[in-house]
Amino acid sequence: MRHNGTDGSTRLHRLDRWLYRGGRPNRLARAINRAWATVFATGVLWPDRMVTLRVPGRRTGRVISFPLVVADYQGERYLVAMLGQGTNWVHNVRAAEGRAVLRHGRSEAVRLDEVDPGARAPILRRYLACSQGGRTHIPVGPQAPLEDFEQIAVQYPVFRITPDRSASPPGSG
Incomplete structure (x- = not known):
């Protein structure tokens, strides 16, 4: 069993699973995510790894904000889709050809380049060390061997984060 914590952590695990049943946030989770996106964007209360991703919606073009945790690995920064391939922000980033904005007190125009599945395992392990919330959704423990992460990496x-020095990106406002 992956979670061997207290009864409190078991209850939080169940709550998190309920909020994201089927790998998608329910109405309450969306409201909580909007609130966290606002808090993370201010940059006042949290470490730098707590950011808000701003990217145009692939259907409406309206800028959508997502609260995320940045994982650092070997001098690079990464975003991980803890809910997997069907995550809305992943679809939006792909549609925007990787152009987005990260906010943590200030706006940073970025390029998000998708990492090949064969190179994801150590980044996923580092992500679980950085993101307590991700542990509920990724079915490998943070101390598991890299081979376990390789099996689920696909x-x-x-996405590797790099500064985007080109023209004003979408969602920079």
Whole structure:
């Protein structure tokens, strides 16, 4: 069993599973995510790894904000889709050809380049060390061997963050 914590952590695990049943946030989870996106964007209360991703919606073009955790690995920064391939922000980033904005007190125009599944395992392990919330959704423990992460890597998109020095990106406002 992956979670061997207290009864409190078991209850949180169940709550998190309920909020994201079927790998998609329910109405309450969407409201909570909007609130966290606002808090993370201010950059006042949290470490730098708590960011808000701003990217145009692939259907409406309206800028959508997602609260995310940045994982650092070997001097690079990464975003991980803890809910897997069907995650809305992943679809939106792909439709925007990787152009987005990260907010944590200030706006940073970025390029998000998808990492090949064969290179994701160590980044996924680092992500679980950085993101307590991700542990509920990724079925491998944070101390598991890399081989365990290699087996699931194709299911969890990972994007390398690089500064985008080109023209004003979508969602920079």
